[in-house]
Amino acid sequence: MTETQTENKERSIRILVAKPGLDGHDRGAKVVARALADAGYEVVYTGLHQTPEMVAATALQEDVDAIGLSIMSGAHLTLFPAVMEALKAQSAEDIVVFGGGIIPDDDLPKLQTIGVDKIFKPGASTTEIVEWVEGSLRPKVEARRG
Amino acid sequence: MHTDRVDRVRQGDLRAGSRLMRDLDDRIPKAIEELKSLYAHTGRGYIVGVTGNPGSGKSTVVDALIALYREQGLRVGVVAVDPTSPFSGGAILGDRIRMQRHALDPGVFIRSLATRGHLGGLSRSTFDVVSVLDALGFDRILVETVGVGQDEIDVMRAAHTSIVITVPGLGDDIQALKAGILEIADVLVVNKADREGVDRAVRDLTHMLQLRGHDERAQIEIVRTIAARGLGEGSGVRALAAAIDAHRERWDGGEEGRRRARDRAAAHVGDIVRDRLAERAARRMREQGGLDAVADKVAAREQDPYTAAEDILRDL
Numbered sequence: 186m187t188e189t190q191t192e193n194k195e196r197s198i199r200i201l202v203a204k205p206g207l208d209g210h211d212r213g214a215k216v217v218a219r220a221l222a223d224a225g226y227e228v229v230y231t232g233l234h235q236t237p238e239m240v241a242a243t244a245l246q247e248d249v250d251a252i253g254l255s256i257m258s259g260a261h262l263t264l265f266p267a268v269m270e271a272l273k274a275q276s277a278e279d280i281v282v283f284g285g286g287i288i289p290d291d292d293l294p295k296l297q298t299i300g301v302d303k304i305f306k307p308g309a310s311t312t313e314i315v316e317w318v319e320g321s322l323r324p325k326v327e328a329r330r331g
Numbered sequence: 332m333h334t335d336r337v338d339r340v341r342q343g344d345l346r347a348g349s350r351l352m353r354d355l356d357d358r359i360p361k362a363i364e365e366l367k368s369l370y371a372h373t374g375r376g377y378i379v380g381v382t383g384n385p386g387s388g389k390s391t392v393v394d395a396l397i398a399l400y401r402e403q404g405l406r407v408g409v410v411a412v413d414p415t416s417p418f419s420g421g422a423i424l425g426d427r428i429r430m431q432r433h434a435l436d437p438g439v440f441i442r443s444l445a446t447r448g449h450l451g452g453l454s455r456s457t458f459d460v461v462s463v464l465d466a467l468g469f470d471r472i473l474v475e476t477v478g479v480g481q482d483e484i485d486v487m488r489a490a491h492t493s494i495v496i497t498v499p500g501l502g503d504d505i506q507a508l509k510a511g512i513l514e515i516a517d518v519l520v521v522n523k524a525d526r527e528g529v530d531r532a533v534r535d536l537t538h539m540l541q542l543r544g545h546d547e548r549a550q551i552e553i554v555r556t557i558a559a560r561g562l563g564e565g566s567g568v569r570a571l572a573a574a575i576d577a578h579r580e581r582w583d584g585g586e587e588g589r590r591r592a593r594d595r596a597a598a599h600v601g602d603i604v605r606d607r608l609a610e611r612a613a614r615r616m617r618e619q620g621g622l623d624a625v626a627d628k629v630a631a632r633e634q635d636p637y638t639a640a641e642d643i644l645r646d647l
Contacts, residue, residue, distance in 0.1 A: 197356065221421065222416065227443075230425045245349055246349055246441055248352065275346070
């Protein structure tokens, strides 16, 4: 066998930050992308107006561990299920989906039911997001990838 | 090591290939074993390196080349390299923003890579990812690298044809290209050619090429492009593709082609050797209590830095 990786025992973590749908407000997505990169993760950023199918295809090509969706348009009850479906169609349900944006509390149970892992509310600090990555996402990644 | 994943990659299974790329990037031993058995099945893809000044439109040029190669029915793999922050170890990989119109095309596979502390502009995993794209059956593999100086020599080592992109209006900054980058160019591109100063940029480049004298390099073409127009009227991207093909035909199958293949192989092996040695040295330093313990002694002038380094490297 070859030498094992010794420098860093931890697996890298790769996250796709995407903006599906039609709204053009990408400041939040960019702030989150920057915060995740500053916390030491590799962040793939795709820009505005991604279709759910584009999000899924990109996630597969980039082999990301998680997808963060920023949705400000109010279409979260359409877009989250569509992304989950697109991932399922590619047998990629193992990719963790989280999100943020303008999402009323009443809608959270619905999103949870379809498998969205975590929703960050407006005003959530970037520290909170990084804590979720370390506390919740990283154990999943390490269990899955070995 | 022959595994199920090796078979799937050879059959063109993109998900399997994508996973293998990640494991190689993370230096997972099993993935390296798998690459060993895949390697004999690589060498068919044609690798084009793309580099240039920051903001010169490298991703846009790559996007237009993807469109052109797709039009020709070729399958295209892309490796887009962005820098890892030396402070956080993280990276924002945004090159594919300009290429997302190809996201749903099954004949296009775009992979972003972070440099992860590799010294050259190329990620230390770039060679590996290119090999996997090659084994997956992609006909053209475009490697886009961080647009900074000297380190871009790495592009040439990995590519069959290297294109270097600049833009008008850099003034004397175009001289920055001279320090190393010009030497690796097989095709020079002046992008954003609808801007003022394009003639001067072409003239400056021509002059710099002339200064280099009449070696094989005299055949370097300078192509003007407006890549934002895609394949539209006046974009120049078809001329660029023709220049890449002309460069390929000049050496394909000949002595120059064999020399480049040897250079590429030597660079790949050299990279792995350096990587492994650095890894062993890092492990040795940890065993000896880390660099801090040594640093204290050297800072206090109790030991000189060469003796300290030689102690660490002894019998490595």
